[in-house]
Amino acid sequence: MKGNAVAGQSQPLDSIDRVILSTLQKEGRITNVDLASRAGLTAPPCLRRVRALEDGGVIESYHARLSASALGYGIMVFALVSLKSQAEADLKAFETHMATLPEVRECHMLNGEIDFIVKIVAHDLQAFQSFLTSQLTPAPNVAGVKTSLVIRTSKDEPGIPVDPA
Amino acid sequence: MKGNAVAGQSQPLDSIDRVILSTLQKEGRITNVDLASRAGLTAPPCLRRVRALEDGGVIESYHARLSASALGYGIMVFALVSLKSQAEADLKAFETHMATLPEVRECHMLNGEIDFIVKIVAHDLQAFQSFLTSQLTPAPNVAGVKTSLVIRTSKDEPGIPVDPA
DNA sequence: GGTGAAAGTTTTTCTCT
DNA sequence: AGAGAAAAACTTTCACC
16 A cells, blocks of 8 residues: 555645634535635535545544533533542543443543543433432442532533634 | 524424434534435435424534644643632623633533633643643633643543434 | 536425325 | 425536646
């Protein structure tokens, strides 16, 4: 094999790529012709750039953002979880368990005293309490859990900044 | 005016709607014809359902997910921020400041001792330190900031669970 | 790399059930 | 509400620059 067909970082991003990326990050279902005109291109080269960004792994995926409240998820909680052991196998075991729980939307390992931060959603406070005592506290290797209920969210931007070039 | 053209919750979601929602949450750029066949419909009624879900506010938006590392953002940090005053005007002032900072991706107000959890991204540790001392610590009304660096992320699901009906 | 035109799909509307 | 057919728009490929 010669060229990097899959997920090489390929070219440094030029300013047209950045327009494409920031546009698709905000409007994931924009048509290629509209995207092209915002990027100052015609459709074919725009499509080629999008495919290259997808194949190069810069664009990972596309998603619809759904209304939590419309789906009956009124509760969001951050849990700070410390584990008894920091051995890699034990960290993995905890992460594997988190992966199976639909209420757990994010699981990040942290440095310092607390080991994980976990973003959890639930239908209501009662459902969350039940989840906490039946799924999170008894998870493999858990030493302690501190939870904080989200009262309101003032900012929740998808993705990351796309700097102007 | 009569009907609720904008963001009424309209109908309870049936199982076809749920297939549409969970599919679009995972594959935001699927074509309507493919979506229709997964939902067991033909294209026209499928499109009508999607539009109704969009107009009803169940589908809020569509986004591309970009690779943080491909864009040079190697660092994610959660900051736990406590404020000097919990007066609504002071909470708002803090949130308004967070809204202006591109490094801040999420800002959630919490119950209990700590007032906000803020998800931050940065190019590297040095850029983060600089952000912390120049933007976050001196933000309006800040009493204290505790930061935790994310070592690795094992789960980061877009959106929320779509229960099977 | 970009352009313009052509071919192939998809989206979208309409009519009917 | 959903289906089939038709029109309009978009995507995708190709030849050329």
